[in-house]
Amino acid sequence: MTAIAHPAPQHLRSVSARRDAEAIARRKEALARLAARRMPLPGHQIQTSRAGQPLGLGHRPGHPHLHRAVAVPTDTPEVAVAPVVDRAKPNLTSREVEVLRTWMLVDSKPAVAQELYISLGTVNTHLTRIRAKYAEIGRPAPTKASLVARAIQDGIMTLDEL
Missing domain, CATH: 1.10.10 (Arc Repressor Mutant, subunit A)
Structure with missing residues (x-):
């Protein structure tokens, strides 16, 4: 006996299409966030304020994992700056x-x-x-x-x- 494939009803196709579109939008957003990340290059130094604190957005006292310092190239001032994360390490045995x-x-x-x-x-x-x-x-x-x-x-x- 041969099975006959029937097309999915219209309401199921529209739900599937909507889910696919939402998934594609989420992937694009995630890729955009990844593309926005920058790692410091060798030869760059961390730019600090007059008080000696690294500059950056997202720093809150007591939350070193949120700290975003700004790396500035030492030889070429025209190069874009890159965020650096100062991470606290756990005390693992x-x-x-x-x-x-x-x-x-x-x-x-x-x-x-x-x-x-x-x-x-x-x-x-x-x-x-x-x-x-x-x-x-x-x-x-x-x-x-x-x-x-x-x-x-x-x-x-x-x-x-x-």
């Missing part, structure tokens, strides 16, 4: 760093437990504490991908190690 690095290099938490000769519950406890320490300093990392990003930002791992 050596065992937490070991568990975090191992988790990033293997596929699963049970594999981490097996490799480090600890229980799965201990792996989960370490990861929970690591996430709590990042949240304490205002840099939450609820997913594995965000923990990878935090580890790279803090120099715990490099992209080449992944």
